[in-house]
Amino acid sequence: MxxxxxxxxxxxxxxxxxxxxxxxxxxxxxLAQAGGDAVLAAADATKLLPASVYFKGQSATTQLRNSGGVKFADGFFVLSALVDTSGYSSDVQQKYQAYFIAEVPIKIEGHDLAAGIYGVGFIPDNKFVVLDVGAHDLFTVSSHKDEEMKRPMPLKVTAEAGGFRLYEGRNYITFAR
CATH class of the missing domain: 1.20.5 (Single alpha-helices involved in coiled-coils or other helix-helix interfaces)
Known part of the structure; x- marks a missing residue:
């Protein structure tokens, strides 16, 4: 038997x-979230992001080692990379720190953002600003500080329940589809 x-x-x-x-x-x-959405490390994001980007009439070099993103289960991406803003005026440098690409509409801290390419930055008073490619402010939301983070990085994306976090050092905002 x-x-x-x-x-x-x-x-x-x-x-x-x-x-x-x-x-x-x-x-x-x-590394991953329910439903097949996956956080991309810098090594993965660098394969998708350009070495330089256009913003407010200039081309700037991206810091690909300081990049990250999300690949959603349906194959769409949200990507971000820090940018060398040394060639920009001080008023642009204060706001524009990273290039942000959303292939699908998302919500940043509950605020709607259409699919597109943007400049973003963490600014004083715990704020995060989103700019169009002409450096016009689209909206500003409150950012948060993660005091418990052991090893802050210049830019990092992590998963959290119901969405993701985009970090610059210990400062972060949440985003979701």
Missing amino acids: HKGFGRFDLVRWAIAVLIAVGVIGGTFGA
């Missing part, structure tokens, strides 16, 4: 798989 999985063995196997997935999910939770 062939001895296969009994009902009890199948239940134990299923529980073991769920525990393993929970451990792996806990370990790699920052």
Whole structure:
């Protein structure tokens, strides 16, 4: 008589798989989110982002090592990279720190943002500004500070329940589809 999985063995196997997935999910939770959305590390984002970008009548070099993003389950992206703004006027430099590409409409801190290419920046008084490519302010939202972050990076994207965080150092904003 062939001895296969009994009902009890199948239940134990299923529980073991769920525990393993929970451990792996806990370990790699920052890499992916439910539904197949995946956070992109700088190494992944650099393959998609250009070496230089256009903003307010000039071309500026991107800091690809300081980039990140999200690949949504349906194949669309949100990408961001810090930009060398040394050639811009001081009023633009104060606001424009990163290039931001959204292939789909998203919400930043609950504020609607259409698909497009933008300049963004974390500014004083815990604010985050979104600018069109002509450097016109589109909207400003409140940003947050993550005092518990152990190793802040110049730019980083992480997953959180219901969306994602875009960090500059310890400052961050949330965004979601």
